[in-house]
Amino acid sequence: MLTLTVKDLLLLWRNKAALVWVIVFPLAFGLTYGAVIAGNAGRRAKLGIALVDEDQSPASKALAARLAQHQSVRFVTSLADGQPFDGESAAQQVRRGDLTAYLVLRPSFGESLRSFGQGGKKIELGIDPSRQAEAGFLQGIVMEATFAVLADQFTNPEEIRKWLKVGRQEIEHARELTETQKQILLEFFALVDDLVPQLVGDISPGEEGPFGGLKLDVVPVTYDLQPRSAFEITFPCSILWAVLSCMLTFTMSIVTEQKQGTLLRLRVAPLGKMHILGGKGLACFLSCFGTACILLLLGVTCLGVRVSSWPYMLISITAMAVCFSGLMMLLSVLGRTEQAVVGSAMAIMLVMATLGGGLVPLIAMPDWMLAMSHICPAKWGVLALEGAIWRGFNLAEMLLPWGILLSVGVLSFGVGAWILSRRAF
Amino acid sequence: MIRARDLRKAYAKIQAVDGVSLELVAGETFGLLGPNGAGKTTTIYMLIGALRPDDGEVAINGSTDPTRPDVRRQIGVAPQVEALYDELSAVENLSFFGRLYSLSGDRLKQRVSWCLGLAGLAARAGDRVKTYSGGMKRRLNLACALVHDPPVLLLDEPTAGVDPQSRNHLLDSIEELARAGRTILYTTHYMEEAGRLCDRVAIMDQGKILAVDTVDELLRKHGGDSMLEAELGQIPEGVSLPAPLEGNMLRFASDQPFEDANRLRNAGVQFVRFHVDRPSLESVFLNLTGRRLRD
Numbered sequence A: 001m002l003t004l005t006v007k008d009l010l011l012l013w014r015n016k017a018a019l020v021w022v023i024v025f026p027l028a029f030g031l032t033y034g035a036v037i038a039g040n041a042g043r044r045a046k047l048g049i050a051l052v053d054e055d056q057s058p059a060s061k062a063l064a065a066r067l068a069q070h071q072s073v074r075f076v077t078s079l080a081d082g083q084p085f086d087g088e089s090a091a092q093q094v095r096r097g098d099l100t101a102y103l104v105l106r107p108s109f110g111e112s113l114r115s116f117g118q119g120g121k122k123i124e125l126g127i128d129p130s131r132q133a134e135a136g137f138l139q140g141i142v143m144e145a146t147f148a149v150l151a152d153q154f155t156n157p158e159e160i161r162k163w164l165k166v167g168r169q170e171i172e173h174a175r176e177l178t179e180t181q182k183q184i185l186l187e188f189f190a191l192v193d194d195l196v197p198q199l200v201g202d203i204s205p206g207e208e209g210p211f212g213g214l215k216l217d218v219v220p221v222t223y224d225l226q227p228r229s230a231f232e233i234t235f236p237c238s239i240l241w242a243v244l245s246c247m248l249t250f251t252m253s254i255v256t257e258q259k260q261g262t263l264l265r266l267r268v269a270p271l272g273k274m275h276i277l278g279g280k281g282l283a284c285f286l287s288c289f290g291t292a293c294i295l296l297l298l299g300v301t302c303l304g305v306r307v308s309s310w311p312y313m314l315i316s317i318t319a320m321a322v323c324f325s326g327l328m329m330l331l332s333v334l335g336r337t338e339q340a341v342v343g344s345a346m347a348i349m350l351v352m353a354t355l356g357g358g359l360v361p362l363i364a365m366p367d368w369m370l371a372m373s374h375i376c377p378a379k380w381g382v383l384a385l386e387g388a389i390w391r392g393f394n395l396a397e398m399l400l401p402w403g404i405l406l407s408v409g410v411l412s413f414g415v416g417a418w419i420l421s422r423r424a425f
Numbered sequence B: 001m002i003r004a005r006d007l008r009k010a011y012a013k014i015q016a017v018d019g020v021s022l023e024l025v026a027g028e029t030f031g032l033l034g035p036n037g038a039g040k041t042t043t044i045y046m047l048i049g050a051l052r053p054d055d056g057e058v059a060i061n062g063s064t065d066p067t068r069p070d071v072r073r074q075i076g077v078a079p080q081v082e083a084l085y086d087e088l089s090a091v092e093n094l095s096f097f098g099r100l101y102s103l104s105g106d107r108l109k110q111r112v113s114w115c116l117g118l119a120g121l122a123a124r125a126g127d128r129v130k131t132y133s134g135g136m137k138r139r140l141n142l143a144c145a146l147v148h149d150p151p152v153l154l155l156d157e158p159t160a161g162v163d164p165q166s167r168n169h170l171l172d173s174i175e176e177l178a179r180a181g182r183t184i185l186y187t188t189h190y191m192e193e194a195g196r197l198c199d200r201v202a203i204m205d206q207g208k209i210l211a212v213d214t215v216d217e218l219l220r221k222h223g224g225d226s227m228l229e230a231e232l233g234q235i236p237e238g239v240s241l242p243a244p245l246e247g248n249m250l251r252f253a254s255d256q257p258f259e260d261a262n263r264l265r266n267a268g269v270q271f272v273r274f275h276v277d278r279p280s281l282e283s284v285f286l287n288l289t290g291r292r293l294r295d
């Protein structure tokens, strides 16, 4: 069986075209993709937003100032020629794609803040429809800033009193409330008014007051270890490509051996069929494992990829190699001619690469695609690698992707080998 | 040595092999002669256990299971297609196949160089197979069946599509192997090859074996008569000719053309030129099937 494996590895080595696909292409992919992401990271850090402050009240200014502090937002208040934005020209900029969004604070924004948004829409947020990924995020930070401004005012007794006064006026003028309801609410407001000095007391503005709970804390999801370089994000994809290429190469080699008749020679040699299939599988496994290791070493030594856990990394690579060696066997029985097998294997490989995040980043996938990627072994392969690079998975978290990879590998090897041996032996 | 009884194999619609029985005795060269699609390859596949017969039985050296490792070690197969690794050299191909038969070390080296010599490839032994000509590949394909020095050889159209020079080389090699006492099953659709190499020939068509015998016997039984064609000079009065003269040309069929010619000469007939067309395996096939061998 080792003889068979060595022969296959030698053939792979001699096949320069396959080598390119197995090593050079994934590497080039990782490098360019990594460079693109690295370049993007700087720009993407700041979303360009046109700000139109029609209110010019202390509250609107406070909101603008707060938003401007946010690290991922860049405010633009005027056109290139120095003309300040109005609502229309701001929207225009977004439509043209020059800016990601525009934010209009309508007149009396400050007032409405006191009355909990009574009196119509005072904030208008327009977002480029092609930037859906950022839309929720932007809404979030605008909300957060608004609440923060609101909360600031609550820690200031004067502001609270003003707010309570407005509130009382609102209640008195409210037509939909019965007299009794109004009475109860007014008494409640009076009570709060009395309590304000005690409540706020010696709390200085800006600190967490009793109303600080209103603050919407948006906590970004962080990992203990965040990707340090863009290459840490793209390297799992490179390895995925490498392993997929190995898989394809060996799938083809099985079909070629069938067509060329060398498989016949193997079959009439004094070998069990499991030796023959096992030799193929082992060769595929070793080349998957080997190329993954080569890429990984290049990544670690040249591109600053950090591996948080080497044992996990090795197991991840092993599991991945097992998985795709198994799939190789299954793919090789998809058709009887070289073209049929290579064609379908190519298609499947592309789907896998896509779902695994090799083409479209997982973050940009529509929901249905994400859901589909759960049944795609490539995704679990990438996850297993990421788990050992920057996601900092613990053992329990690693077990799921490992388990999926290993069982997919073993299962598909079994099915593929069974079909192949029934067909050709 | 090899015995097959009533082998049958059908693919989806085609009955590829339809009740083939044959028996090879040790040391003989046995030809399986038939046109493309006759079922020769399918028969070989069943003999070596690469294909399970629908029906019938194969016995090799007494063992009815050709997939047993000890049986396989005794058989060398040269498939009809060149079953070689293009990216490996001749030496690497031979060594690889040798190792499959658990050869190693000096013994392997010795066998590999013997095979290279037989195939006439010693000079190009280190080059990749993909740089070889068709004839060289054919020779290596035969050599790869011989690395493990098997006493039984199954050669499936080993000369298909090669230039005359390589063909001659191949036929010489096979004759040499036969002289060394190997049992050879040789399939071909070239009757001259069967005639030159084989002790016995089976004529096969459409999955059936139509006749098995030595070449001479086949010719005698199924070849029909020879054709004698002669240009005559002086013909004495009163000599009766076996066929009417056309000008001074005499043409007739006979099972003993030379005796007939001799009798005429003794009667005083002068021969300017004469020419005998002996029956060939081609005419044997024609007589057995009503079709020509190569359509």
Ligand SMILES: Nc1ncnc2c1ncn2[C@@H]1O[C@H](COP(=O)(O)OP(=O)(O)O)[C@@H](O)[C@H]1O
Pocket (backbone or CB within 6 Å): B011, B012, B014, B015, B016, B017, B034, B035, B036, B037, B038, B039, B040, B041, B042, B043
């Ligand atoms: N794998 C196959 N599937 C279907 N039909 C086949 C297959 N192999 C051979 N045949 C058919 O079986 C018949 C015998 O083929 P084969 O044994 O290759 O003939 P030969 O070797 O004498 O040329 C042919 O009609 C051929 O088309």
Ligand SMILES: [Mg+2]
Pocket (backbone or CB within 6 Å): B037, B040, B041, B042, B080, B156, B157
């Ligand atoms: Mg054939």
